[in-house]
Structures are given as C-alpha cells and as structure tokens.
Amino acid sequence: MAEQPKPSLYQRFKARINAPYRRHHTSLLMGVLLFTFMFIFLSRQMFVTVPAGHGGVMWWRFFEGTVTNWHFHEGTKMIPPWDEVTLYDLRLQSVPFDVLALVSDGLVITVEVAVQFRVEPSTIGFLHQDVGPDYLQTLIIPQISSQIRNTVASVSAEAFYSQGRDLLQEAIEKASEDSLGLFGDGHGNDPSYIKLEQVLIRRVDLPDDVRTAIANKNVALHNAEQYDYLIEQERKETVRKIIEAIGIKAFQDIVSSGITDSYLRWKGIDATLSLAESNNAKMVIIGGGEDGLPVILGDWANDIDTSSSTDDAAPDTDTVPGDAANQTDDPIGSLMGTNDLQSIDKSVGQQFIEDLLESVNKLTNSTNDEVGTIADVVGNQLSDGGGSSPDSGR
Incomplete structure (x- = not known):
C-alpha cells in the first residue's frame, strides 16, 4: 500500500481552525443571526440624525445624566442604545397665539400676537434640564401673555387705532424680553434660554359697538377738518375776488379816462382805411354823421356828445372846455352804484375799500396782516390810476 504524503503546514492549520466550526457551526450561525437582528432592531436608538438648524442634547443613563457643556451639531451621530x-x-421661530386682555376703559379685547424668537445654542442643555422640550407652552406663551395683559391694561381701546400702537408693541416687547431674561440665572451662561426677536401685534378685536363708535368718531373728526378747510378756502376766495374787483375797477378808470372824441374819430378813420384796403367786395356809405365817418360806425360819437350835453345842462364854472365828452354814462360804474367813476374822490374810494375789507375780515376771521396787505394793494392801485382825475389821462 502506497504511503500517503504528509499534510503541509497550511493544511494542518486550516484543519485545526475548521474543526471547532464543524463541531459548533449551528451555534455560530444562530449567534450571527441574533446579532444581526439586534443590530437592526436597535439601530434607531443607536443612530441619531440631527437635521439642519438643530442641536441635540445628550442624556447619559448610567453617568452624569443631561450634558450641559456641549451638544450635538448637525449630522448623524452614534450613541449607545440605552x-x-x-x-x-435653533432657527428663527414664529408662534401666533391669542390673548384676552382688559384695557383701561374696562373693555375686554382679543389681541392676536406673533412671537419671533430663537433658542440660544449655548444654553439648550440647561433649557432641557430646567424647562424641557415643551418650553413654548411652559415658558414663552405664559410670560408674554402676562406682559401683554399688564401693558394693555394701561391704555385705552382707542389707542390701538392710533400711532400709539407701535409704542405699545415696543413696550410689550421690552417687558417680555426682561421677563424671559430672568430664566437662566445661576448657570453662569447667557442671561436667557430664549432670545426674543419681536412681538408683533397682528390684530386687535374690539366689541362691535365700540368699533363702530370709534369709527364714527374718526369720521366726524375728519368731516370737521374738511369743513375748516372749506371755510379757509372760501375766505381766501373772497379776498381774491375783492382784489380782482379792485383791479378791474382800476383798469376801467384808466381806460375810460383815455376815450375822447378825438380818439373815437381817429379809430373811425382807421376803420375806414382798413375797409378800403380789404380785397373783399364791400359797399361803404360815408358821411352819415357830421364828421363824415362811415355809417357802419353809427352815431356813437354823436350819441355820446348828446348824452354828455344833457347830463351837464348846468356845468360847473371850473370845468375845462372839452371835458363834456368824457363825462359819459359808464356801464361798469352803473353796475357798481355810480354813473361816473371819475367823480369818486381818491380818499373816498380808498375809505370805501378799507371799510369793505374790514367787513370781510369780520365775516371770514382773516388776520390783520392780510387785511393790511390788501389795503396797501388797494391804496397803490388807487394811487397809480384808480383815483386820478379825468384830465390826468390826457
């Protein structure tokens, strides 16, 4: 019988390793399966994912408990399953809620606010140890609601409809920040677990009758201001019309003093020349009056002379010859209550205007400065030509 070769060193080592496995392969297989099952079952407790903008507080079951000097940052962390x-x-958060408050008028109102805040990262360990994850209902809402009630109790319901609302919001924010700052003392860290950003008043609900009364009051106030504006506008319009009337009177005085018989004759001759130079077909009858003017002009100059001679049947001995043509009926003067504006004395006309302005001042409550200014304008206009004599325009 042939002799078998001796096994190599590697074969002997392999046989020695496989011998226990052959004897206990069933137990080893069960152990591997059990370990795999336990790993899968406990993986949710062993692996923790910290999302973006969050922080994780560690709690050791068999050691010091809550860890306050550090915290987990973003990412996946592995911890013991126990x-x-x-x-x-740790991001900016905004939480809306309603608060029932009593104002100084004794009315119950509903204030809808929105609180914007951040959790201080360096104190989340103490926040977890002292307050817990439900810090919103335990700390923030009760503290801010109390400060809102205390602040609102010192103002009236109407203040929420005015600019005082912004000041009230700042007062609530300052008081709430001071109140939240009381938490965290004694740990030697930041003065507060929560960093308050803003307390926003989103809406204020008043009783319907109170809201209607305030709205009616504001409407009445604006109507009164509108009436004051209309009165002021009419007062200025009255002053404007007086100044306009004075200017018209001065213009009429200046123009009427320059209309003479010679001026009318010259205008008639000028009109005759214009008609003669026209290329249109025409027929002009000349010699209708004593001056030989065109008939188209009528007997206006003769009527003026006749009217003047009738009105001046008993002329004054001091009248300068040739003035009779200027003493004609003035239609503008007739509308203002006199037939001859040129006969108004300067001092009498100025006194009349000043008396009229004084009456307007009493009716419209204008100031003395405005009356003085208008009186100066009237005096200047009368001095420039409104009160000049008929001979001054020749």
Missing part, C-alpha cells in the same frame, strides 16, 4: 438625544430647533 442613552437618549433630544433635538431642539
């Missing part, structure tokens, strides 16, 4: 990690949102 320990715990609590997540806190």
Whole structure:
C-alpha cells in the first residue's frame, strides 16, 4: 500500500481552525443571526440624525445624566442604545397665539400676537434640564401673555387705532424680553434660554359697538377738518375776488379816462382805411354823421356828445372846455352804484375799500396782516390810476 504524503503546514492549520466550526457551526450561525437582528432592531436608538438648524442634547443613563457643556451639531451621530438625544430647533421661530386682555376703559379685547424668537445654542442643555422640550407652552406663551395683559391694561381701546400702537408693541416687547431674561440665572451662561426677536401685534378685536363708535368718531373728526378747510378756502376766495374787483375797477378808470372824441374819430378813420384796403367786395356809405365817418360806425360819437350835453345842462364854472365828452354814462360804474367813476374822490374810494375789507375780515376771521396787505394793494392801485382825475389821462 502506497504511503500517503504528509499534510503541509497550511493544511494542518486550516484543519485545526475548521474543526471547532464543524463541531459548533449551528451555534455560530444562530449567534450571527441574533446579532444581526439586534443590530437592526436597535439601530434607531443607536443612530441619531440631527437635521439642519438643530442641536441635540445628550442624556447619559448610567453617568452624569443631561450634558450641559456641549451638544450635538448637525449630522448623524452614534450613541449607545440605552442613552437618549433630544433635538431642539435653533432657527428663527414664529408662534401666533391669542390673548384676552382688559384695557383701561374696562373693555375686554382679543389681541392676536406673533412671537419671533430663537433658542440660544449655548444654553439648550440647561433649557432641557430646567424647562424641557415643551418650553413654548411652559415658558414663552405664559410670560408674554402676562406682559401683554399688564401693558394693555394701561391704555385705552382707542389707542390701538392710533400711532400709539407701535409704542405699545415696543413696550410689550421690552417687558417680555426682561421677563424671559430672568430664566437662566445661576448657570453662569447667557442671561436667557430664549432670545426674543419681536412681538408683533397682528390684530386687535374690539366689541362691535365700540368699533363702530370709534369709527364714527374718526369720521366726524375728519368731516370737521374738511369743513375748516372749506371755510379757509372760501375766505381766501373772497379776498381774491375783492382784489380782482379792485383791479378791474382800476383798469376801467384808466381806460375810460383815455376815450375822447378825438380818439373815437381817429379809430373811425382807421376803420375806414382798413375797409378800403380789404380785397373783399364791400359797399361803404360815408358821411352819415357830421364828421363824415362811415355809417357802419353809427352815431356813437354823436350819441355820446348828446348824452354828455344833457347830463351837464348846468356845468360847473371850473370845468375845462372839452371835458363834456368824457363825462359819459359808464356801464361798469352803473353796475357798481355810480354813473361816473371819475367823480369818486381818491380818499373816498380808498375809505370805501378799507371799510369793505374790514367787513370781510369780520365775516371770514382773516388776520390783520392780510387785511393790511390788501389795503396797501388797494391804496397803490388807487394811487397809480384808480383815483386820478379825468384830465390826468390826457
């Protein structure tokens, strides 16, 4: 019988290693399966994912408990399955809620506010240890609601409809920040667990009858201001019309003093020349009056002379010859209550205007400065030509 070769060193080592496995392969297989099952089952407790903008507080079951000097940052962390990690949102948060408050008028109002805040990352360990994850209902809402009630109790309901609302919001924010700052003392860290950003008053609900009364009051106030504006506008319009009338009177005085018989004759001759130079077909009858003017002009100059001679049947001995043509009926003067504006003395006309302005001042409550200014304008206009004599325009 042939002799078998001796096994090599590697074969002997392999046989020695496989011998226990052959004897206990069933037990080893069960152990691997059990370990795999336990790993899968406990993976949710062993692996913790910290989302973006969050922080994790570690709690050791068999050691010092809550860890306050550090916290987990973003990412996936592996911990023992018997320990715990609590997540806190470190981003800016906005929480709306309603508060029932009593104002100084004794009315109950509903204030809808929105609180914007952040959790301080360096104190989330103390926040978890002292307050817990439900810090919103335990700390923030009760403290801010109390400060809102205290602040609102010192103002009236109407203040919420005015600019005082912004000041009230700042007062609530300052008081709430001071109140939240009381938490965290004694730990030697930041003065507060919560950093308050803003307390916004979103809406104020008043009783319907109170809201209607305030709205009616504001409407009445604006109507009164509108009436004051209309009165002021009419007062200025009255002054404007007086100044306009004075200017018209001065213009009429200046123009009427320059209309003479010679001026009318010259205008008639000028009109005759214009008619003669026209290329249109025409027929002009000349010699209708004593001056030989065109018939189209009528006997206006003769009527003026006749009217003047009738009105001046008993002329004054001091009248200068040739003035009779200027003493004609003035239609503007007739509308203002006199037939001859040129006969109004300067001092009498100025006194009449000043008396009229004084009456307007009493009716419209104008100031003395405005009356003085208008009186100066009237005096200047009368001095420039409104009160000049008929001979001054020749």
